[in-house]
Amino acid sequence: MKGRFGRFGGQYVSEVLMHALEELEEAFERIYPTPEFQRELGLLLRDYAGRPTPLYHARGLSELTGCRVYLKREDLVTGGSHKLNNCLGQALLARRMGKTRLITETAAGQHGLATAMAGNVVGMEVEIFMGVKDMERQASNVKRMLLLGAKVTPVSTGSGVLKDAVSDTLREWARCTGTTHYLMGSTVGPHPFPEIVATFQSVIGRELRQQILEREGRLPDAIVACGSGGSNALGAFRAFLQDEGVRLYFVEGGGESLEADNSAAAFRLGRPGVLHGALMQLLQDEHGQVKPSKTRAAGLNYPGRGPELSHLCETGRVKACHAFDREVFEAVRTTCRAEGLLPALETAHALAFLLNHPEEFSRGEVVVVNFSGRGDKDLETLMRYFYGA
Numbered sequence: 001m002k003g004r005f006g007r008f009g010g011q012y013v014s015e016v017l018m019h020a021l022e023e024l025e026e027a028f029e030r031i032y033p034t035p036e037f038q039r040e041l042g043l044l045l046r047d048y049a050g051r052p053t054p055l056y057h058a059r060g061l062s063e064l065t066g067c068r069v070y071l072k073r074e075d076l077v078t079g080g081s082h083k084l085n086n087c088l089g090q091a092l093l094a095r096r097m098g099k100t101r102l103i104t105e106t107a108a109g110q111h112g113l114a115t116a117m118a119g120n121v122v123g124m125e126v127e128i129f130m131g132v133k134d135m136e137r138q139a140s141n142v143k144r145m146l147l148l149g150a151k152v153t154p155v156s157t158g159s160g161v162l163k164d165a166v167s168d169t170l171r172e173w174a175r176c177t178g179t180t181h182y183l184m185g186s187t188v189g190p191h192p193f194p195e196i197v198a199t200f201q202s203v204i205g206r207e208l209r210q211q212i213l214e215r216e217g218r219l220p221d222a223i224v225a226c227g228s229g230g231s232n233a234l235g236a237f238r239a240f241l242q243d244e245g246v247r248l249y250f251v252e253g254g255g256e257s258l259e260a261d262n263s264a265a266a267f268r269l270g271r272p273g274v275l276h277g278a279l280m281q282l283l284q285d286e287h288g289q290v291k292p293s294k295t296r297a298a299g300l301n302y303p304g305r306g307p308e309l310s311h312l313c314e315t316g317r318v319k320a321c322h323a324f325d326r327e328v329f330e331a332v333r334t335t336c337r338a339e340g341l342l343p344a345l346e347t348a349h350a351l352a353f354l355l356n357h358p359e360e361f362s363r364g365e366v367v368v369v370n371f372s373g374r375g376d377k378d379l380e381t382l383m384r385y386f387y388g389a
């Protein structure tokens with residue numbers, strides 16, 4: 001069925017939005033493959049975003065693990081994470097559809113920031129919905145968005161966090177689909193969003209495949225990526241789905257522990273349910289109410305896993321794993337010392353899994369970690385954790 005990955009996905013939205021989703025699907029299929037679109041996007045990815053990102057042979061992490069560890073350096077994309085790959089693509093698409101305004105939501109502020117940047121690049125107005133609690137927690141990213149000229153709208157409904165902001169953004173979109181594009185930030189939401197976001201992020205895996213063949217003369221044994229909705233993971237995985245010899249690991253936020261309300265491990269603790277227009281693996285209580293997720297990495301703090309990722313984990317092609325907060329902070333410190341690189345707390349989930357699960361990786365194996373972002377945004381959290389400052 002259209003827009004389904006196995007039993008996951010779909011379009012669980014109101015009539016008003018169905019028309020906008022059909023328009024978007026038609027436009028994406030028509031515009032994306034054209035040489036003009038590919039050329040314009042390719043130039044922006046190269047000259048503005050800084051692609052291709054390097055594939056870095058991490059000698060320190062290799063020594064610690066006994067593997068040949070490579071890092072796909074998405075932290076070097078302008079803005080400090082993979083988010084811009086998708087934002088540039090959707091902003092260009094929206095402009096070609098004749099839209100004049102972009103709206104979206106953000107939790108950590110990374111996606112809001114990337115949307116504000118992309119909006120300015122293509123010359124569109126930008127409005128970002130953000131939970132009041134998240135605005136307090138991520139004050140510096142709010143300032144950066146304001147400096148870029150975006151309007152930041154506080155959301156105080158529900159618990160004032162990401163899932164409430166998504167609901168408000170969907171409501172706002174229903175009011176003004178004629179002029180406005182909802183720039184979805186991860187591989188979640190109703191069809192065609194998961195497909196569009198994965199397509200724009202799959203530049204990561206295309207580059208990675210070519211780079212590892214040049215460096216090692218063969219495909220990697222494993223790729224490890226962190227995530228919540230799944231955009232950086234699918235971006236890295238998609239080019240390798242048919243290569244059965246390449247093991248794919250998805251690492252979600254284990255939080256403090258897998259007990260009760262202290263985790264974001266939706267694959268371990270959740271079950272299929274509908275959120276924000278799609279059926280996906282979802283943290284929920286016994287009555288089917290969405291449960292808040294909990295992890296110190298704001299970018300992994302979403303209770304759902306996108307439909308494609310949900311399907312790939314259900315079929316076993318991707319192995320769902322988790323890392324706990326304390327392992328994640330340790331992995332940040334280890335990576336700083338061993339490589340001179342400060343990873344984002346999200347990214348450190350993937351590194352923590354590699355460092356703490358020697359049973360999964362044999363000596364000498366070629367392992368690629370998708371290094372989704374840099375940790376500058378997490379400085380305050382890190383200082384508090386390590387130095388109580």
Ligand SMILES: *Cc1c(COP(=O)(O)O)cnc(C)c1O
Nearest residue numbers: 186227228229230231232346373
């Ligand atoms: C947003 C973010 C993530 C999680 O989002 P996905 O869509 O699952 O990739 C991971 N890492 C970083 C650095 C992020 O900013």
